[in-house]
Amino acid sequence: GQNIDQPTEMTATEGAIVQINCTYQTSGFNGLFWYQQHAGEAPTFLSYNVLDGLEEKGRFSSFLSRSKGYSYLLLKELQMKDSASYLCAVRDRGSQGNLIFGKGTKLSVKP
Amino acid sequence: NAGVTQTPKFRILKIGQSMTLQCTQDMNHNYMYWYRQDPGMGLKLIYYSVGAGITDKGEVPNGYNVSRSTTEDFPLRLELAAPSQTSVYFCASSRKTSGGTYSNEQYFGPGTRLTVT
Numbered sequence: 001g002q003n004i005d006q007p008t009e010m011t012a013t014e015g016a017i018v019q020i021n022c023t024y025q026t027s028g029f030n031g032l033f034w035y036q037q038h039a040g041e042a043p044t045f046l047s048y049n050v051l052d053g054l055e056e057k058g059r060f061s062s063f064l065s066r067s068k069g070y071s072y073l074l075l076k077e078l079q080m081k082d083s084a085s086y087l088c089a090v091r092d093r094g095s096q097g098n099l100i101f102g103k104g105t106k107l108s109v110k111p
Numbered sequence: 112n113a114g115v116t117q118t119p120k121f122r123i124l125k126i127g128q129s130m131t132l133q134c135t136q137d138m139n140h141n142y143m144y145w146y147r148q149d150p151g152m153g154l155k156l157i158y159y160s161v162g163a164g165i166t167d168k169g170e171v172p173n174g175y176n177v178s179r180s181t182t183e184d185f186p187l188r189l190e191l192a193a194p195s196q197t198s199v200y201f202c203a204s205s206r207k208t209s210g211g212t213y214s215n216e217q218y219f220g221p222g223t224r225l226t227v228t
Contacts, residue, residue, distance in 0.1 A: 004153070008151075031214065033214070033216060041221070041222075042201060042219035042220060042221050042222055043154070043201070043219050044219070045214070045216040045217070045218070048214035048216060087153065087154070089154075096142075096159065096161060096167070098144075098156055098159060098169065099154075099156070099217065101153035101154040101155075102153050103151065103152055103153045104153060
């Protein structure tokens with residue numbers, strides 16, 4: 001079956017670093033995405049990994065290990081505006097490469 | 112570019128009523144999608160389209176219909192609304208879904224918040 005797991009909620013302090021983990025078991029794999037979704041708004045694209053390793057984009061980095069079915073999103077120098085839900089999604093190799101989403105991790109950043 | 116636009120933003124329906132959720136994109140994307148998002152749940156794919164005239168079912172298609180007569184528009188039709196269809200509906204589009212080094216990420220509209228009572 002298709003399954004994507006990520007923690008439901010996390011809390012961190014402004015200025016700190018937080019790591020949000022995602023594990024997946026899917027029938028195929030053709031890339032992993034992280035999206036940010038502020039309350040009441042649409043998801044917006046953050047990062048994409050298709051090969052093992054770390055992708056860095058400013059304060060945000062994303063890591064992938066395909067052999068372990070594991071990814072994480074690393075947020076550095078946390079700001080209050082980073083309070084949002086973070087969605088992990090795997091692109092399936094079949095079914096036209098549609099995305100399978102996890103339930104999301106709600107991150108609260110406190111002063 | 113307006114990106115992906117959706118109308119209406121909010122709607123309250125009575126059980127058994129019908130409605131169409133509108134979605135338009137101006138990025139000339141071939142692929143378009145409809146998702147629903149329930150509290151505490153991930154996005155679930157309802158229907159998708161890989162180009163004008165071509166649509167296919169996603170994970171949760173029951174109670175919905177779609178059409179794709181143009182590249183830009185991808186309306187979602189709810190027939191005989193039920194309380195279980197109370198949700199937030201997102202439309203999205205992308206260039207294509209083949210992977211490799213190109214992310215071809217999906218761009219989402221602002222959503223339609225639908226309540227069925």
